[in-house]
Each structure stands twice: as C-alpha cells, then as structure tokens.
Amino acid sequence: MADRAQPLSRGLGAGAGIAATLILALTLGTLGAVIHRAGGFGSLGPADWAALRFTVTQAALSAALSLLLAIPVARALARRRFPGRGVLITLLGAPFILPVIVAVMGILAIFGRAGLLNDALAALGAERVSIYGLSGVVLAHVFLNLPLAVRLLLQGWRGIPAERFRLAAALGFSSTDISRHLERPMLRALGPGIFVTIFLICLTSFAVALTLGGGPKATTVELAIYQAFRFDFDLGRAAQLASLQLALCAAATLAAARLTLPAGFGAGLDRALARPDAATLPLKLQDAAAISVASLFLLAPLAAVILAGLPRLATLPAPVWEAALRSLLVALASTLLALLLALPLALAIARTKGRLLETIGMLPLATSALVIGTGLFLLLRGLASPAALALPVTAAVNAVMALPFCLRALIPAARDLETDYGRLAESLGLSGAARLRHLTLPRLRQPLGFAAGLTAALSMGDLGVIALFADAERATLPLQLYRLMGAYRMADAAGAAVLLLALSLALFWILDRGGRADAQA
Amino acid sequence: MLRLDTLVITQDDFRLTADFSVAAGARVAVIGPSGAGKSTLLSVIAGFYPAASGRVLWNGADITRQPPARRPLSILFQDQNLFPHLTVAENVGLGLRPDLRLSPAERAAVTRALERTGLAGLEARRPARLSGGQQSRVALARALLRARPLMLLDEPFAALGPALKAEMLDLVAEIAAETGATVLMVSHDPDDARRFAPETIVVAGGIAHPPRPTAALLDSPPPALAAYLGK
Numbered sequence: 001m002a003d004r005a006q007p008l009s010r011g012l013g014a015g016a017g018i019a020a021t022l023i024l025a026l027t028l029g030t031l032g033a034v035i036h037r038a039g040g041f042g043s044l045g046p047a048d049w050a051a052l053r054f055t056v057t058q059a060a061l062s063a064a065l066s067l068l069l070a071i072p073v074a075r076a077l078a079r080r081r082f083p084g085r086g087v088l089i090t091l092l093g094a095p096f097i098l099p100v101i102v103a104v105m106g107i108l109a110i111f112g113r114a115g116l117l118n119d120a121l122a123a124l125g126a127e128r129v130s131i132y133g134l135s136g137v138v139l140a141h142v143f144l145n146l147p148l149a150v151r152l153l154l155q156g157w158r159g160i161p162a163e164r165f166r167l168a169a170a171l172g173f174s175s176t177d178i179s180r181h182l183e184r185p186m187l188r189a190l191g192p193g194i195f196v197t198i199f200l201i202c203l204t205s206f207a208v209a210l211t212l213g214g215g216p217k218a219t220t221v222e223l224a225i226y227q228a229f230r231f232d233f234d235l236g237r238a239a240q241l242a243s244l245q246l247a248l249c250a251a252a253t254l255a256a257a258r259l260t261l262p263a264g265f266g267a268g269l270d271r272a273l274a275r276p277d278a279a280t281l282p283l284k285l286q287d288a289a290a291i292s293v294a295s296l297f298l299l300a301p302l303a304a305v306i307l308a309g310l311p312r313l314a315t316l317p318a319p320v321w322e323a324a325l326r327s328l329l330v331a332l333a334s335t336l337l338a339l340l341l342a343l344p345l346a347l348a349i350a351r352t353k354g355r356l357l358e359t360i361g362m363l364p365l366a367t368s369a370l371v372i373g374t375g376l377f378l379l380l381r382g383l384a385s386p387a388a389l390a391l392p393v394t395a396a397v398n399a400v401m402a403l404p405f406c407l408r409a410l411i412p413a414a415r416d417l418e419t420d421y422g423r424l425a426e427s428l429g430l431s432g433a434a435r436l437r438h439l440t441l442p443r444l445r446q447p448l449g450f451a452a453g454l455t456a457a458l459s460m461g462d463l464g465v466i467a468l469f470a471d472a473e474r475a476t477l478p479l480q481l482y483r484l485m486g487a488y489r490m491a492d493a494a495g496a497a498v499l500l501l502a503l504s505l506a507l508f509w510i511l512d513r514g515g516r517a518d519a520q521a
Numbered sequence: 522m523l524r525l526d527t528l529v530i531t532q533d534d535f536r537l538t539a540d541f542s543v544a545a546g547a548r549v550a551v552i553g554p555s556g557a558g559k560s561t562l563l564s565v566i567a568g569f570y571p572a573a574s575g576r577v578l579w580n581g582a583d584i585t586r587q588p589p590a591r592r593p594l595s596i597l598f599q600d601q602n603l604f605p606h607l608t609v610a611e612n613v614g615l616g617l618r619p620d621l622r623l624s625p626a627e628r629a630a631v632t633r634a635l636e637r638t639g640l641a642g643l644e645a646r647r648p649a650r651l652s653g654g655q656q657s658r659v660a661l662a663r664a665l666l667r668a669r670p671l672m673l674l675d676e677p678f679a680a681l682g683p684a685l686k687a688e689m690l691d692l693v694a695e696i697a698a699e700t701g702a703t704v705l706m707v708s709h710d711p712d713d714a715r716r717f718a719p720e721t722i723v724v725a726g727g728i729a730h731p732p733r734p735t736a737a738l739l740d741s742p743p744p745a746l747a748a749y750l751g752k
Contacts, residue, residue, distance in 0.1 A: 424598065426590060428616065430615065433620070438619075438620075443606060
C-alpha cells in the first residue's frame, strides 16, 4: 500500500524543516541580501548580454558535442568485452569528482600553447593554435562531461532488455537493423535528458571559464558575477546577473525534469551482450577506434599532469601543504554539513507526497555559488572579517552546492527503506534515536558513504567562492594551484595538481568504501 | 474481544465495510478473492491505513486513532518481517525494547523465546543465513515475546512449502494458546482455514462478513465464496 497513514515524527519533521529553511536562506536569502545591499538591481550593459549569449552558446555546444561523441563510445562499450573494460567504465565515473582545475591543467598540457599538440604542430612547421576562448572552454567541458554522457548512455543500452537483442539475433538483424529498431528509439528517449543535464552543468561552470575563458568574447555569466564582485564591487550588477542565471537555470531544470534520464548512477554496468551482428571486421575496427580515441582523449591529459607533477611532489613549497591541510578541513566540514542537511530532507521526502521539499533540495543546482558566498559575507560581515570568514563560508557553500547530488543518492534508498521496513518499524514502535541507530543509518550506509565521498571530493577540488575572498594565508589547495599557474610556476603547479588529485580521489574512495565495508545483506 | 464498529474503508474507488466482533482467544481465517480487501482490513486494524469512518475497539476501548505500536497487537507481514542487517537476537529483542538496551532478564527472555521456537543457538545469525522456515520462526519468536493479545497474520507463510506452512500454523496455534491471543489470519488456501481456524471471515463484494464456523462455510459456501473456491 502506497498511502502512508503516519505523519512525520516530530524529530524528523523538525530536522527536515530546519534543513529546508537553511537551504532557502542560503540560496534565495543570500541573493536577497545581495540585492538589498545593492539597493536594487543595477543596469546590464552590452558586455553582460554578451556574457549571457556566450554562456548559452558554450553550454549548448559542450552538451551537444559530449552527447554526440559519447554515442559511438557507449555503443562500443555496450557490445564489446575486452580486458580492462570494467576498469575503463569505473574510470569514466572519475571526472565527476575530478578537480576542475586539474582537468584544466591536463588539457593545457596537451592542447595548450606549450602543450604536446602544439609542439607536434611546430615540429611539422605548422602554426601553433590557441585554445583560450570558446574552443578551450568547450574542450574542457567535453573532457569533463563526455564520460558522464557515456555512462548515462551505457545505462540506456543496458535498459534494452536482453531478450530484444536475442530476438534480433534470431531474426538475423544486421547492425543497421538493430540501430534502427532498438538503439535509435532509446537514444531519442534519453538524448534530450542527457543533453539538458550537461547543458545545466556547463551553464554555471566557473573554474573553466576563469582559467580558459575571460575577455569580452569568452566570459560566462558566473565569471561576469565574479568580475562584478572582485574588480568593480558592483553588487547591483552582480545581483542582477545572478537573478538572470537563476532564471536561466530554473528554465533548464524545469525542462530537465520533464525529460527522461536513466535511473541510478551506474550499478551493474558490467554486462556485455552476445552481439553476433557486430562480429564483422569494419564494426570491430570502428569500436576499437572509438574506445581508444576516447581513452586517449580522457587519459592523456591526466597522464601528462601526473608525469609532470609526481617528481615535484616531495619538493612542494610549504604553502602548498598548508593549503592542502586547509582544503581537507574545509572538505570534511562541508561533508558533515551536507549530510546533516541531506539526511533529514531525504527521509522526509521519502515519507511525504508533495514535491516542495525535493524542489527546495534541488534549488542549489540553479543558484550561483559566488552569490551564495557573497550574500553570506554580507550577512555575516558584522561578526568577523571577510578573510576570517573565507574558509567557513567556503565550507558552507560547498555543502549546499553538493546537496542535490547527495539527495539524488539518498532519496531512492530512503524510499526503498520506507517501502520495505516502514510498516515493520512502526508496528514495533521503532522511532527517534533508536530508529536512526538501528534502522536508518545501517540501511542507508552505502548511499551515505557515496554522498559523503562525492561531497568531500567536490569540496576538495572546488575553486569558486574562495577565489573571491581568501588572502594569501587562507588559500585552499585549488586556489594555491591557480595562483601557481598564474605565476607560471608550472612545475610546482603540476606537483600541486597531483597532490590535489590524489587527495580528492582518496577522500572519495575512503568515504565510499566506508559505506560499503562490512555491508550486511 | 475485537469489535469493528460500522467500519468503512475507502481507497480511490474501492470500498469495504465491516461490522462485527471476534471473540477473545478465537482463531479466525480471513478468506476471499484477491483484491477484495483482506490485507487492507488487517492494515486498518493494525493502524497502517485510516478508516474512512467507524471504530476499531479492543475490549471496549477505542483504538481507532492509536499509532500501530501502541495497539494491543502483533502483525506478521507477507515479507519483510525481519531487518536484514540485525542479528536474530536483535530482531527478536526489538519486540521488547526498540532501542535494544536489554536488561539481563530481557536477554534471557529472548533466548527462551528462541528456544521455544526451535532456534536455539542461532542468536548471532543474520536473516540472510537462515532458511525461509527459520525466518518465519524468528518473526514468531518476536510475536511470542511481545505477547500482545491480538495476532494478525497477513499471509506470512505464503512462500513456504505445504509441510513447512502446516508446521508454522501449528506453532502459531501453540503460541496463541500459551498467550491466550486472538488470531486473524489472511489465507488463500481453504485447507489452511480448515486446519487452523474454527471460524472464518469472508471478504467479498465490498463487505467483510461476520465470522462463521469454517467447516459449514466451506461445505456450503455462499455464491461469492463459491466462485472464488471454484465450486
């Protein structure tokens, strides 16, 4: 029976209420604080409209390219089995938690002015190409989102029942027939949802635009907000840009909510079907090419950073290690806060019917991290100096920004928990702390560990609010890395990038493992 | 005595009425076509689903608005009667104290209940390492320990084979006799009703009929039941 007779318990109701209020205060409240401080909206100049156009253009291009390039790769992975396939699919999940600044470094190492590609071009006597601007921003976004598109599409292939492929084989379908009758309908159903998801991620992208964009021709709205704050301290314009961004993201989010996405994050992706139709040599070559080109595109930049940075790791200057420690503390604080917000919210969402709480929980997807940060500074500035607030505010902002991902991991598990054990728990009077300890935490351990790992890694690698307010003594590791790059200390930067990469992946691995270890039944 | 006083249950366009009493200590089967509302009736008695109108009374006291755990009953569901991450002893101990802070005397009671249901020595096992019959016994041990005066069985043994199911029903009968409990048991199987329940409630055509002697009912069934039984 789907109907729940029991209202929320008092503790859970209060917890979810506090969490929802905090999220509203941190997203819309901070925007309000900025608008209030600015004394209303400022005026948008031609440069701001150019930023809006650039934002939409680069996001649309990035999403379209990621999706189109993902199709041959996902198809190849779906119908082939080869040693290392599982590892490759696991690796495809990594860019989501990869610090963006590290990805940018990797891309520069291959495609940058002094990168491998340009060295090769120069050796052939050709002109060196520059990737700063639209091409660099799109390249970085495709690098970061192509793997996500591949994984989502792979789930789409997995969603086609094996019996259909068996039937197709029995009827002697060629690959073209299979494509027409089985694969294209799936792509038509999932493609738009995947496109909008990536479009949304690229809309609010900041670190990529900061490092590879800039200038009047390649400024995103989020970067324009940064510049309005940092260089002009024009709060009115920042507030107006932020509202514009909110409207843009809200529209895209609404569109995304109406489109289909494959469920889940990647369980059981490791099944390959027998596909006699694909056993021809041209198709084998095509799939081999798709997989190797994609692997090279994704792995070469990271390999370049690691090779350049590893030898420098031992001799990194002390400020880098101090920044690493600060980043770790910020990441752990963010993780704790994100879980404290996400758990009561997910449990309440699982037990109630309305969509209000879920909408509030997804709100951070549409908000600007920079505006949340600035609003917090404005609200708290009577209490402490901006520099002293830099790290706590960064931790809070990172927690809020990770919340939608935490909720996405927790809500399905919380719903299952309610369906499977809600009535038994109620019939035994299991409630309050006892229910949390004996039922909720043990049963949700795995998604909680995953959410914690995700939040910690995202927070560890985040370069956003901190860039606005931190002084030299309070830089996080990504900011320190950005400053090293700005000072052209590329060797130290590569070393710091390796450290950042290692810490982010380790945080994710340890927390996610913690959720799986000793998992019962 | 359980009394359903002009009870009306609605769910979308589904409607079921019940107005009868069940004597204390009775063992009653609840049978009828699937979708007729047998499980829903038990859900309302147990407090998981609110009645549209009418009252549920136990020994004259109105329990219609009480939360499930406060009602004088234990319920065994079709599945998910055990928490898979807790041990057998913990699953049973929950019946005494949901926070599992058991005193030595309570621990001893858990051990006795497990011995009584043939599970001695399995305290530390988790449900996944038990057979289907053993899992049913754990749920029964907990019901035995809670010793509530009313037991509701919503086909908890449906997945067991015939011999094992008969064994479980005998165990339920013994436990009910020891604790003096009244038992309501949903079943699809007329043989279960004959074997276990002297009386039977027929749920069909939107009405839960008052209990009648099982043997007479099954030998000359009313039309709705006859159609279900295929007679």
